[in-house]
Amino acid sequence: MSMATMLQLLGSGMGKTAAIFFLTLLFSLPLGLFFSFGRMAKNGLIRGVSKFYISVMRGTPLMLQLIVVYFAPYYVFGIRIAPWYRFVAVILSFVLNYAAYFAEIYRSGIESIPRGQYEAAQVLGYSRVQTFVKIILPQVIKRILPPVTNEMITLVKDTSLAFVLTEVEMFTAAKQIAAKETSIMPLMIAGLFYYIFNLAVAVIMEQVEKRLNYYR
């Protein structure tokens, strides 16, 4: 196999990796906020359910969750698995898993805002939603950026777990090329690609942090 073909194959794997990365962020960031509200709810049942969800998602391997999500429709509901479901299952597993981590990150951010700010907003006539969206959330986003960046970088590397469902992202592609070439080189190149991807994530998030630092 020529170097050009290898790079092209790894490149298309990289496209799939990026798709998993962006789709996961797109859905898990809002879903995480939803679960963080659940985790902080006054109602004991909602709080308990959210707590249990987070505990299961953080407490079991993502690799196992991928297998469960992919095969559950058949083994639990008896629905035969269609070809398009493979990619959907990958995204679904990553979203469900990362939402649990993001929920706790949001909670740490939201709970770090002093009680007095809510009282002040109430005195000024802000509604609950206005208080949250206009006063609390902007501060929360600034505070949680470093841990969110951490999770994003972990996510880039975790996309490689999609190989258990043989969704051909970069790592699966690298493994298949390595098997064909009987060489470790494709894996090394994939490693370099992951590093470049993460470097870009780190640089962009650093810029975002700087931009949001408007009170200093």
Added chain:
Amino acid sequence: MMKKVLALLLAAVMVLGLTACSSGEEAEESTAAAQTTAAQEETEAAAETAAGETAEGGETAAAQEGERTTFTVGFDAEFPPYGFMDEDGEYVGFDLDLAAEVCARQGWELVKQPINWDTKDMELSSGAIDCIWNGFTMNGREEEYTWTVPYVDNSQVFVVAEGSGMETKADLAGKVVGVQADSSALAALEDEENQENLDLAASFASLNQFADYNTAFMELEAGSIEALAMDIGVANYQISQRGGGYEILGGNDPEQYLATEQYAVGFLLGNDALKDTVEATLMEMVEDGTFMEIAEKYADYGLVEAVCLGK
């Protein structure tokens, strides 16, 4: 860019924030008693679905036969020469070429679905793939799948580094041996009815299971594994691709092989209709010589000698 991300986040937050508030208030009104009943009902419903699904697998598979347009073959894309990636990144191999020819004759569209070997049974029974066609050993699994006639005679051998001094199976005593997880080599070593192989496995220092052959050969090269048990076809491919440095234990002496067995195409148990169609087409290909032509494409890896049809 930043503004867009923020706007998106805010929009999402507003929607979710509103729903979270309203659902919170409603839920507060429900009583503890109602919650318990709901939970019980859910458990019962789940139990019923679980019981119902077991019987359905075979029927649905048979029902689909009428309007078949695609044929999905599950294979391990890291298993040359039976299924692997070629120079251009396409999936090829002896088995996939055979499957392609069967599809061409039946007017089906071939879907080559790489699978994780560890979850192959789940892929098959859930209907994600129609068959496993990838150097799939039938011996010891006769009752678990619906099989075509065997088309390759295969042996399980041990691969050792050249000049390791090991010449017979007895030399493997006290060595670290590797074997692919869920492979037929592993099955041969764990065969309860074969005392000789059980004793052999017991004589190893340890038996390590690996996921793919490339990693296993890297370990063999690095010295952390001293012998690898695998199919002879795969062994020949690996040794020729790596330009030597390895040898099959005992060379051509079948006495030093772990086991001999046969490859066939495995279908979901009870899916005879599809099996019969594929088998009939395969036999047609044997009759008119296409089968041997395909085998000759892979002559370098010893396939011409290994096939047991069309001779």
